Amino acid sequence: MLSNANPVHPQGPDDKIFKNRSITFHGGDHEAVLTLSYPEPDEIVDWTHDGAVNVNDQFKPPLSINFNFTGHFWQGVFGQVGLDVDLLRNKPGAPDWNSLADLVVTLREK
Incomplete structure (x- = not known):
């Protein structure tokens, strides 16, 4: 079977130091903690305040981290992989998310 993919593997964040990070989301009487472990990113946009986000306030997306690849990425195209942490609010009047x-x-309707 023929493939256009280049056999060279991407050179990514394999040799970078891992960072451990937690973000706490506060809202009403509830609290959730998201814990991440990721290699040192090439670019990071962090809008959290002391590692916490109040979900009832106006906010920008809490966290965006991106990794640049210097080798062949997908089908020979150089690229970037990213992770974005954002919030999805339940629409007013919609049923609560109890499970x-x-x-x-x-999420499937979105």
């Missing part, structure tokens, strides 16, 4: 199944239904 993972409720949240999955909303």
